[in-house]
Amino acid sequence: MSQYRIGEAARLSGVSAANIRYYEREGLVRPSGRAENDYRFFTDADLHRLRFIRMCRALDMSLDEVRTLLALDLNSKEDCAAANATVNGHLQHVRERLHELQILEQELLALRGRCDGSDAHCHIIEALHAQADAPLEEARPPAAGASKRHV
Numbered sequence: 001m002s003q004y005r006i007g008e009a010a011r012l013s014g015v016s017a018a019n020i021r022y023y024e025r026e027g028l029v030r031p032s033g034r035a036e037n038d039y040r041f042f043t044d045a046d047l048h049r050l051r052f053i054r055m056c057r058a059l060d061m062s063l064d065e066v067r068t069l070l071a072l073d074l075n076s077k078e079d080c081a082a083a084n085a086t087v088n089g090h091l092q093h094v095r096e097r098l099h100e101l102q103i104l105e106q107e108l109l110a111l112r113g114r115c116d117g118s119d120a121h122c123h124i125i126e127a128l129h130a131q132a133d134a135p136l137e138e139a140r141p142p143a144a145g146a147s148k149r150h151v
Contacts, residue, residue, distance in 0.1 A: 002044055003032065009042040013050035020050065026063055028053055028070065061090055 010017040023029045024040075029049050031040035042050075049070070056066040068086050072079035115123035 003041040004043075004047070006031075006040045006042070009040075009047060009050065013047045013054065015050045015054050023050070023053060026067075028063065028067060059090070060094070065090055 004012060006017045006020055009015075010020055013020075015023070020029065020040075020042075024031065029046060032043045032046055033041045035041065052070065053066055056069060061069075065086050069083060072083050111124055111127060114127055
């Protein structure tokens with residue numbers, strides 16, 4: 001059985017050493033062993049798990065969603081239903097985020113439309129300063145249905 005130190009595990013899995021340590025703290029991965037000098041050792045199964053995590057994160061899944069998927073059995077019908085529910089929940093979040101990004105795009109287009117660079121001063125920067133000067137109560141509230149990033 002092959003064993004890899006964290007740097008090699010990072011290179012082979014595509015997950016940075018810092019993220020491997022973070023995922024270890026979060027309980028998503030556990031090194032298969034440690035040497036006397038406290039170096040972590042990872043196996044091929046650990047590398048597979050790290051790649052699985054990387055793929056889920058590339059889909060913008062939260063750590064809780066990844067944790068849920070990691071706990072499921074590939075061959076269980078009930079776990080397949082749980083995986084579907086997890087993906088459906090994430091898909092709903094993605095759709096909400098797309099809506100938020102469309103609103104953000106419109107706000108940015110409106111901001112850009114304030115100035116073409118030909119005036120004596122920049123109306124974009126002027127508008128941003130005006131927003132920064134406004135008390136928090138007057139600041140634009142989040143878009144209806146807006147949610148915070150779940151990751």
